[in-house]
Amino acid sequence: MNLHHVLFFCFFSALCGGNSGINIYTGPEGGSGTINCHFTLPGNRKFFCKNECKGEDILVQTDDVRANRGRYSIEYKGESSGRGIVSMTIRNLTQSDSGTQYRCGLGGSLVPDSFWDFEVRVSDELLDRKSGFIRTNIEGENVTYPCIDAVNRSRIFFCKGECKKEEDILIETDKSRAQSGRYSIEYKEGSTFGLDVTITQVLKSDSGQYRCGYGRALSPDSSRTFSVIVVDAPTTSKPTWTHRPSSTSVPSASTPPPIISSQGVLLYVGLTLVVVFILSSLAVLIICIKRNPTLCGLRTRGNSDATNMEISPYENCPPVSKHEDSTYQSLSPASMDQDETYETL
Template sequence: MNVCHLLVVCIFSALTNASAGLVIFQRTEGKNFTILWQFLTSGTKYFCKNQCKDTDTLVQTTGVSSHNDRHSIKYEHTPPVGGTLYATILNLNTADSGRYRMGVGLPELPESYRDFEIRVLPAEQQYRSSVPSPEVHIHTGPAGGTLEIQCPFHASRSTKFFCKGNCLDGHILLRTTENSDCVDRYCVDFRPEPLMKMYLLVVTISQLDKSDSGRYTCAVGSSLRSAYIQEFDVSVSDGLPLDGKVESEGRRDSSENRPTVLVWPLVLAGALVLLMIGAVLLFLCKHKRKPNSDGPRCEFSTQNAQQEDTYESIQDCGTRALDHSYCTLKPAQHMRCYSNT
């Protein structure tokens, strides 16, 4: 694999607009790492690690570029708004492994951002590992979710392949000469990427299952023997994204990676029900306060209930309705009846 190829596979996942999980970039220590991310907002650009607190900020600038020791960022404006942000770490070591974020705004209050993870492999591992291409990226996602992976290629070819494992083993999930096609839970979309001067084969796996975990291959070419290939791994978790995060890229107040919920109709319906209940209660309250000349009349009394030695029940009071009796409600919620005759 040549140097140019190494750079391409390092940056392709950052072009994703929405992802149900986190991308883990695997790199061998001693190498350089560069990732790019495209965005549509403007403001302070930053590159940070872990929780992006004050001590976690690696590089931050309002200009077009900045560097700090082995870390640097570079910004290229794309008219009319937004642009491309490059983040680089030179001479990777095992201490560089961890969670990272690049974004626009402020690290502690980002407007738009990209989360990813770097896993630095010991230099000797590339020689003793029995797994070919140990530096392939790992795309993580929850069971039941959807993963979208972008495979970059420098040339356009007629046939597109998407395989589980090695395509030559015959585990071909999708093979098509169309630019867009779907088979079962798998889809491909082949399109040019003018900014990067390359082509992207976007592969999608929907309704993820634990059995979907493993190595995959996307390829373009007239045949598998002569095709250009990209390999990646998929890791499916038990229904929740890693770290409990639903989105790894997007706006802080965005719901791009959350299921669509019709909230406003429910709120309006609830408010309408409350208004109707309030109107009914108000009507009943006014109706009870209106004197009734045909029945007993009840008034609230401030007299101490303990000074009364004789009480009559509400039922007894009701039996004197024909005598135009009236009642006084005592503070102890007893009622005494008085006759008008």
């Protein structure tokens, strides 16, 4: 089966739109698709889950290189640089898969070391069941797509539809960069893909088939055809990528910063702080009791305002014996002189 692989790392940001929300991918009903999640940290346990990633929401979880479960499969490929790629495949896509939020990652599914979040939508308008997942854009984004590099760079073009008529041509130029309204094309010497095309502020009406390449649009020397799908912005968004810092992780220019920690991590951190606080308080109390064995409760004395303060929270404490060299004695309110606070014995 010819599966279309979606590079989930956004082609080094060349494919990333202006919206920082969750990534959306659309697949054909009845077809299959694979998404590749690229991670900068190595890991042994791999997982693929949906929604809250609890119980039955965990679709595949394994310490092996690959694993299958029903319509879902996962495969891990390590790179010499220490990075890893987690490839997830969903077969026989149905409408029940549409609108579901998925997660792929390394580590535990509840408290992962690294993970990607994305949403899958299923369309019955994609006639080619082998098309796999197609990156789906949010209305209002600025989106960029790469074109293949070629030897002949004297003329570049960008068109929509079948590109068989003059009105299908959006841009055709012999310059390295050109713009027409919301459409632009640019050739960058030494870049990853060479030629990029951009649509700013995409609309739902921009959905359709496009072509970009070299030569003339109606008779190209080389070209690439791709589909653009534009949908309404989702009502909620989730972090698309995050990782827990570790001593072996060294951030680099190509490593996206963590966006937000997962709720599970925050919960564990909060509980840990509470436990540490309680244990610290108990330790201080024990030390105080050992240093003052005659005290059953907490007794504090101060002379800044020429008064004595004594706090005894427990009522069953035995009376404290008086030494002959005691400096203070307790005075009852009835016998206490108004002008005298202390009495020397």
